Amino acid sequence: MSTQTPAAGARPLLAADEPRPRFADLVAAEWIKLWSLRSTPWVLALTVLVTIGVNLNAVHSDFVYIDRAARTGTGHRAGAYDPIFHGLNQISADLLMLAAGAVGAISVFGEYATGLVRTTFAAVPDRGAVARAKVLVVTALTTALGAVVATASFFGGNAMLVSRHVGLSITDPGCARCVAAYALIAPVCALVGMATGAVFRFAAASIVAVVTLLFLVPLLFGGDRYELLRRIGNTLPGNAESRLVSNPAAPISWGKYPASVHGSWLALAAWAVASAVVAVVVVRRRDV
Structure with missing residues (x-):
């Protein structure tokens, strides 16, 4: 029986000799993987164009009513026209939430669908580190998405209203909060999407779960008849x-x-943290 010995000067290929990947390397790898998906740039670009377009079109459509009020002499009482309600409207917010949730999922x-996850875990056995890197990348990307949409919609819409003298400034009470909340709903929903993607692992089931959590479940917790249900809905x-995303100066009734x-x-904050934890724990503990 013969044995083979390494050639002189050769280095044994031992797992212990391989350097452990740095977290920054994992973040870079996750960024490349996410951005290399064909759907990612298309979803982001369409989301920016459509959501900003919906907001600006809503403001532009109000010109006829603003001008009519000026002609009839009713004026613009405080809260009579709310640039926040129209310029950061709920329709575009729903589109932003859906797109961000889809990107996360x-x-x-x-x-999992392409099998790339096996290669990833073979190269980096520390699944928790991979999942945390993915959470960081998705959160950063969707935060930038939300910031672009929120700032462009707010400043663009109010710039259009300058000639009508009903616009708002970012320094007005509540405006900075509205813009920040409108932007941050994107990463929150993206993390919810990541959690559903980790749990279900299939496209149809993950997207259905995102839509159910973000848009259908709230319908069960509306109204003022039962306080507990309403508190949960809040x-x-x-x-x-x-x-x-509500103007403090506007006469809005919250029930x-x-x-x-x-x-x-x-x-x-609780939804973001809980969703990130679910995504990381599920990826770590479930088999590929």
């Missing part, structure tokens, strides 16, 4: 965002059991 189930991402501003911020 795709970032996870896309790897903590859902879409409802918390609606409360935060018998209104959500507080601080409570709405806490609700968004």
Whole structure:
């Protein structure tokens, strides 16, 4: 029986000799993987164009009513026209939430669908580190997405209203909060999408779960008849965002059991943290 010995000067190929990947390397790899998906740039570009377009079109469509009020002499009383309600409207917010949730879900189930996840875990056995890197990349990308949409919509819409003298400044009470909340709903929903993608791993099931959590479940917790249901509804991402993206000067009624501003911020933070934890734990513990 003969044995082979390494050639002189050869280095044994031992796993212990391989350098452990740095977290920055994992972040870079996750960025490349996410951006290399054909759907990612298309979804982001369409989201920016459509959501900003919806907001600016809503403001432009109001010109006829603003001009009519000026001609009839009714003027523009405080709160008579709300640039926040129209310029950061709920339709575009829903589109932003859906797109961000889809990006988050795709970032996870896309790897399972293509089998790339096996290669990833073979190269980096530390699944937790990979999942945390993915969470960081998706959060950063969708935060930038939300910031672009929110700032362009707010400043663009109010620039259009300068000639009508009903616009707002970012320094006006509540405006900075509205823009920030409108932007941050994107990464929150993206993390919700990541959690559903990690749990279900299939495209159809993940997207259906995102739509159900973000848009259908809130329908079960509306109205003022039952206080407990309404309190639960106030903590859902879409409802918390609606409360935060509201002009303090506008005469808005929130019903018998209104959500507080601080409570709405806490609700968004809780959804983000819980979704990130679910995504990381599920990826770590479930088989490929």
